[in-house]
Amino acid sequence: MTDSAQLTLAQAEFKDNSCPNGWNGGAILLQQSSTLTVTGGMVVEGNSCRQSGGGMQVTDQGRFIVAANAQVTFNLNYAVNDGGALMLSVGGTAQFGAGSTATFRFDTADGNGGAVYMTNTASMVLSKASIGRNSAILRGGALG
Numbered sequence: 001m002t003d004s005a006q007l008t009l010a011q012a013e014f015k016d017n018s019c020p021n022g023w024n025g026g027a028i029l030l031q032q033s034s035t036l037t038v039t040g041g042m043v044v045e046g047n048s049c050r051q052s053g054g055g056m057q058v059t060d061q062g063r064f065i066v067a068a069n070a071q072v073t074f075n076l077n078y079a080v081n082d083g084g085a086l087m088l089s090v091g092g093t094a095q096f097g098a099g100s101t102a103t104f105r106f107d108t109a110d111g112n113g114g115a116v117y118m119t120n121t122a123s124m125v126l127s128k129a130s131i132g133r134n135s136a137i138l139r140g141g142a143l144g
């Protein structure tokens with residue numbers, strides 16, 4: 001999503017997607033002030049990309065918003081570089097509302113941040129999180 005696009009999802013699954021000839025965001029790429037809002041639940045599973053953000057990349061002031069009491073699960077995502085599940089960069093934000101749950105399991109990166117990698121003024125706010133069995137070759141098996 002780009003150019004201030006906005007999407008709201010009540011329930012969604014993003015499974016087994018890839019961008020082998022692209023760069024970032026195996027299932028979802030949010031950039032240039034675009035916003036994805038999840039109000040119920042979302043599963044991001046088995047996705048991969050050639051660079052960063054195996055499941056999702058949020059960059060260039062993009063915003064990922066999870067509503068109160070919603071649940072988001074990242075599972076079995078892979079990035080060749082950084083952020084096996086989620087890459088946040090260049091002012092990208094992820095905000096999980098009160099009572100929401102983020103789960104990161106079995107995500108991998110050949111670079112940094114097996115589950116999540118953050119750089120260049122990115123930010124993330126978590127309410128409840130379960131982060132386990134993620135791995136990175138360089139730094140931050142869970143968070144880098």
